[in-house]
Amino acid sequence: MKKRKASIKRKTSETSITLGLDLNGNGNFSIKTGDDFFDHMLSQLAKHGGLNIELKAKGDAVPDFHHMVEDVGLVLGDAFKKALDDKKGINRYGFGSAPMDDSLVAVSVDFCGRPYLVFDLALDKKKVGIFDEDLTEEFFKAFTMTSGAALHLHKTCGKNPHHTIESAFKSFGRAVKDAVKITGRDIPSTKGSL
Numbered sequence: 001m002k003k004r005k006a007s008i009k010r011k012t013s014e015t016s017i018t019l020g021l022d023l024n025g026n027g028n029f030s031i032k033t034g035d036d037f038f039d040h041m042l043s044q045l046a047k048h049g050g051l052n053i054e055l056k057a058k059g060d061a062v063p064d065f066h067h068m069v070e071d072v073g074l075v076l077g078d079a080f081k082k083a084l085d086d087k088k089g090i091n092r093y094g095f096g097s098a099p100m101d102d103s104l105v106a107v108s109v110d111f112c113g114r115p116y117l118v119f120d121l122a123l124d125k126k127k128v129g130i131f132d133e134d135l136t137e138e139f140f141k142a143f144t145m146t147s148g149a150a151l152h153l154h155k156t157c158g159k160n161p162h163h164t165i166e167s168a169f170k171s172f173g174r175a176v177k178d179a180v181k182i183t184g185r186d187i188p189s190t191k192g193s194l
Contacts, residue, residue: 004180006082008075014067015059021079023180025052033057033072035065037131037162041169042072048098048173061130069135073142080111080147084180087111091181092188096174100167103158107171109151109179113194116150117141121164128162136165140172 004023011017029046031039031053046053059068084090090111097106105121117140123133144151153172158164187194 004083004085006079008079008082010071010075012067012071015057015071017055017057017059017068017071017075019057019072019075019079020052020054021076021083022052023080023083025050027051029053029055031055033065033068034059034061035068035129035131037129038065038069038072038135041165044166044169045173045176048096048170049176051173051176064132064135065130066132066135066138070138070142073139074146077143077146077149080143080149080176080180084111086187087194088187089182089184090188091179091183092194094175094177094179096171096176096178097156098167098170098174100158100163100170102160103163103167104156105158105164105167105171106154106156107152107168107175109149109172109175111147111149111179111194112189113148114150115144115146115148117144118152118154120152120154121168122155123161123164126161128165133161133165136168 027047094109119137
């Protein structure tokens, strides 16, 4: 199996991020962003996506972690795009749904090269720890922009925002694992490219 890895560094006046991604991983991770809840969510993505992720991110925390969360999404999406290369042989489409107590989120992803996000989690714009719930959408929006993926997240049920966001990240991991697995030899498109 060919190596499907990417290493990305991004440094701005607002954030400093280094990321290593291995799509052929087994769910190992080392993640440090300064926000324990966000670390926990990214760990769920790695574990349930079968991805090896090494991430160190620092960002301004005033008034919130917006820049850091958004930039991690940008860097992670870019790493996926590089690691997938020409996308030859991948499944392309992935679907995942993982219940978390009262919450259930269904995720569908298509690594089609056309970024699009449908975000239907109906969060209350509050905080989970120091993490602003609305940053969940910012993370996924940034990921789609640089990865070129079409991504749909739909909350089926759930009242607890922690559980809803965690279900989203676990489901996203399962969908990504499904989409990036090698299932053939050709590019999965009638156009011949993605």
